[in-house]
Each structure stands twice: as C-alpha cells, then as structure tokens.
Amino acid sequence: MPFLNLVPSSFALDLPGEERILPEPRQVRGVLWSPAPPEPPPAPALLDWSAALAEDLSLPEPDVDVIAQLAGRWTHEGLMPWASRYGGHQFGNWAGQLGDGRATVIGALRDRHGTMQDLQLKGAGLTPYSRHADGRAVLRSSLREHVCSEAMAALGVPTTRSLALVATGEPVLRDMFYDGHPAPEPGAVVTRVAPSFVRFGHFQILAAQQENQLLEALINHVLTRHYPGLGPPGPEAWTALFHEVCRRTARMVARWMHLGFVHGVMNTDNMSILGLTIDYGPFGWLSDHAPDFTPNTTDFAGRRYCYARQPVIAGWNLARLAEALLPLGLDLDALQAGLEAYQETYATEDRGGMAAKLGLAAHRGPSDDELIATMWTMLEATQADRTLFHRLLGRVDPAVSFDPAMMAGALPEQAGDDARQALAAWVMRWQARVRADSWPDVARRTRMDRSNPLLIPRNHLLLEAIRASEKGDNRPLQRLVAALRDPWTDRAGIEDLVARPPAWAADTPGCATLSCSS
Numbered sequence: 001m002p003f004l005n006l007v008p009s010s011f012a013l014d015l016p017g018e019e020r021i022l023p024e025p026r027q028v029r030g031v032l033w034s035p036a037p038p039e040p041p042p043a044p045a046l047l048d049w050s051a052a053l054a055e056d057l058s059l060p061e062p063d064v065d066v067i068a069q070l071a072g073r074w075t076h077e078g079l080m081p082w083a084s085r086y087g088g089h090q091f092g093n094w095a096g097q098l099g100d101g102r103a104t105v106i107g108a109l110r111d112r113h114g115t116m117q118d119l120q121l122k123g124a125g126l127t128p129y130s131r132h133a134d135g136r137a138v139l140r141s142s143l144r145e146h147v148c149s150e151a152m153a154a155l156g157v158p159t160t161r162s163l164a165l166v167a168t169g170e171p172v173l174r175d176m177f178y179d180g181h182p183a184p185e186p187g188a189v190v191t192r193v194a195p196s197f198v199r200f201g202h203f204q205i206l207a208a209q210q211e212n213q214l215l216e217a218l219i220n221h222v223l224t225r226h227y228p229g230l231g232p233p234g235p236e237a238w239t240a241l242f243h244e245v246c247r248r249t250a251r252m253v254a255r256w257m258h259l260g261f262v263h264g265v266m267n268t269d270n271m272s273i274l275g276l277t278i279d280y281g282p283f284g285w286l287s288d289h290a291p292d293f294t295p296n297t298t299d300f301a302g303r304r305y306c307y308a309r310q311p312v313i314a315g316w317n318l319a320r321l322a323e324a325l326l327p328l329g330l331d332l333d334a335l336q337a338g339l340e341a342y343q344e345t346y347a348t349e350d351r352g353g354m355a356a357k358l359g360l361a362a363h364r365g366p367s368d369d370e371l372i373a374t375m376w377t378m379l380e381a382t383q384a385d386r387t388l389f390h391r392l393l394g395r396v397d398p399a400v401s402f403d404p405a406m407m408a409g410a411l412p413e414q415a416g417d418d419a420r421q422a423l424a425a426w427v428m429r430w431q432a433r434v435r436a437d438s439w440p441d442v443a444r445r446t447r448m449d450r451s452n453p454l455l456i457p458r459n460h461l462l463l464e465a466i467r468a469s470e471k472g473d474n475r476p477l478q479r480l481v482a483a484l485r486d487p488w489t490d491r492a493g494i495e496d497l498v499a500r501p502p503a504w505a506a507d508t509p510g511c512a513t514l515s516c517s518s
Helices: 010-014 053-058 064-073 140-155 200-208 214-225 235-259 307-328 331-355 366-382 387-391 402-409 418-439 441-449 459-470 477-486
Strands: 032-034 044-050 081-084 087-088 092-095 103-110 116-122 159-173 183-194
Touching: 010 053, 010 103, 010 214, 044 140, 044 441, 053 092, 064 183, 087 200, 092 200, 103 140, 140 159, 140 183, 140 402, 140 459, 140 477, 183 459, 200 214, 200 307, 214 235, 214 307, 235 307, 235 441, 307 331, 331 366, 331 459, 366 418, 387 402, 387 441, 402 418, 441 459, 459 477
Parallel strands: none
Antiparallel strands: 032 081, 044 159, 081 103, 087 092, 103 116, 116 183, 159 183
16 A cells, blocks of 8 residues: 555756666766665564654554564655755865765655655665665664654754654664664654655765856755745845855754753754755763763764854854755855855844843843853763753742752762862852843743753663663663653653763763664
8 A cells, every 4th residue: 555645746847867777876967866666674663753843744553564664665656756966074084975875755744734755765775876885774873863853842942853663673783882883773764754855965076076056956946846935046045045044053052052962963964945954863962061071982083063063063064065066056145145144143132032041031142141151060070960050040030049959860979079069059159140031930930831841862761772772672662762752841750751861871872872883
C-alpha cells in the first residue's frame, strides 16, 4: 500500500534531476537531485512516533505497512524518492560535493496550516552522494536527532521535525570515535519533516561549478515556494531573500544561545535556507556555563564550533552564502547590508531574549549588558547549572531578602561558601534591578517561566534512552520524549529528568564526548 496521500516534492518538480537510477557514489553535474530509492531493511520496528506532528499532518497511527515504508520499503508507485546535490565548507575548508549521503525525500504532505512539508528518510541506504559510506544510520545518532528535534520544536526553536524513529533490525558498522575500533551497532531510520531541506551548500556547489542557470533556478524555487511575499523573481527579490535568511538565522542562533544549545558542526552544508536547525549530529547542551564547550571530538583542537563562537560562525556561513549569490549579479553592498542585518537582528534578539529570561520589563542598555555579563562570569565560576539557575531565579521574590538555599539545586554538591556567596551577590543585584521596573510580580514570573524551560534534552538522558533501546526497552525513550513535549510546566514525576547531570556524565563517551560518526 502507498503511504497515505504523498505527492511529489516541489524541489523535484521545479528543478532538474537525473533520470536514471544509479546509486553508486560519484560526482554529479548539471542537476540538483538524483533518484535514490531507499533500501528495505529486514525487520523494521517502530520505536517512537510523534503524535503531535502526525496530527498536524493529518496522519493516523502507523500500521505495519507504513512502519515498513518509513524504514525504507518503498511501494508508492508514481513517486520517485530522491537525494539532493550540494557542497559546503566543513570546519572552514571547502569540501566540494557533499549531498544527501544517507537521506532520501520520499514525497510531501500538506499540513493543517496549508504548508507543504517534505518527508525525508535519514539512514535508509546508499545514494549517489554517499561517498565512502553506506547510507545507513545507527540507533545512537538517530534517537538523538529524533528526540532533540521534537524537543527544540517544543522549546520554540526553528527546527526540522521528526515524525518517526524506526529500528531497521540490521547492524551497522561504525567507528564511533575514529580511533580504529569499528563495531556493529543497531541501525535506525529517522523520518525528518520540513518545508524544505535546502541548505547554503546547495547554492555553493552551483556557484563553485559555475552552473549559473541552475543557481538562478534554485533561488527562484526557494523564492516562489518559500518566500512568495518578497516579490517576483529578480535581483531585488533575491536580495530581499538573502536579507530574510540573515534575519531568520540570527533569530535561530539567539535561541540556541539562550537555551545553552551547542550544534557541534555548523558547516555551511548544515545551515538551512529557511533558518531552521538542521542536522542534529554531535550536539550538546551546557550544564554549567562554559563558553569554549563543544561536544564534538572532531573540533576539540580548534573549537571552531564551540558554544560562544556560534553567532560568529553563523555570520561567517552567511558570508559564504552571499559569495555564492554573486554570480546572479547581485550588488555587493546590498549583500553586505544583509550581513549587517544579521548582526543587528542578533543583537536585538539577544537583548530581548535575555530580558525575558531575567524577568525584566525591557532591556535598558549598557547597565543591563553589564548585569548579564557578570551573570555569565558568575555562572562559569560557580559551575551552577544554567537551566536550573534560570528556572529557580524565577521563584526568587525581588522584594524579600534572598535565601541562598533557594538556589542550592543549581549548584554542584561540592560547591563551597565562595560559590554560594558569589551567586547570592549577583542575585541581590538582580533583585534591585527587577524592583526598579515596578511591574507586577505575577507578570515577571510568568515571563520568566515562558523563557526558562524546566526540561532540556540533556546528553546523559539521551544516552540512558539509547542504552535501554539498544537492549529492546523503549520505555525510557518514550517517557523522555513525552516529558520534553512540555518543557515549561512544573509537575510531579519528572524530577530525575530535571536534575543536574550525574557525575558520571562529565567524562562518559557518547555523553560528554561525541563525534560526527553515525
């Protein structure tokens, strides 16, 4: 049976692709996509299903046939799954052709808002862009992407979504830390959902290969399908599109920074033209504030993609996108204005987001900048948990003498008097600042509770879910996903999901340290 009412993706309808099915990895020229039928696995089994996303797509609970199709068993006549061609800068270096090496778009569905959403299977087999890999994905990385993408949506972060996580029933050989010790791991497929999976790298490969007609066709596709309000195709609308991409990227990265999210691999091929968080690989979440933290072992030497550098790297990536648009004849000064719009939008979003996190009626300029800067310094010095600190701060009454015991849950067990005193000194400064706003305390607390989540998908929770699922127990995974769908509300029964990471999480592979291997 076909998978419900899938229709062809607009990307494949609007843009040229290869006609023949030839999955062998190779260099592809003159097209933007290639046929890539998924490879059916031996024993598909549903591990988790996003009921909220399914409802938005008007999908019922999946039956056995649908689960098999979401793992790669393709039976939908008249639709050809495809993988797209793109390039990109990886760790600052041009990498040439990359492409969807283990992802294939199987079609599109219209959601309840009228938006067409592409469905993409990640980990379903070989494509022409697989290079030296096998096109598969392991349960470890697939589970992390499934959980985090749905958590990010609940946290209000622009993101691709995940409809389903399906085990394939076959082992996948991976060298987790590239140290010469490959081992078989359980395989899995994620069904990713987004209006478009177009990346900066799609434009870059066409500019690099001087395929200017395709470059124009691609930007017109993005413009007409995803930014129709910017006007008819032409230099003016193309420039406006770039400016809007800059602003969307700024808003996305500001949300990352406020939540303590570290993407881990911000290559240009992992940047969405829609300003969505895409490609959840070796991501991590800050517990204590550590500006140079990266979870990605590949990045340990240079820490190019560490937490603090994410706003800078996003701007650098946008500059590479601007370069790729130059063959369209766009004005260099107009593109530079887009990069300036990125900086301005990020600054505005950062100030506004921090004011909300701290319960301020509005950001008041340099004095508030200094208050925020000293807060980050204090959090780094005391090793207070960022998520718990901000959540507990909302419970502090600005009009009552501060009791440090109220914030004890945010501090590590070994915290001494110096840490407690430093935290208390900053909180008392904050109390004075909030009192100066003279606005209702109920409004302040409500604003803080909607800006400071109780729950984030911490790496140790993901690792525990992975370990259980690898043994056939999906209950920790499903419990975690269910809890993360409401990250804002205090409630009983989730205390272990809210608490600071345990001591073992600080140096456990797959938790404190991750890699691009998946």
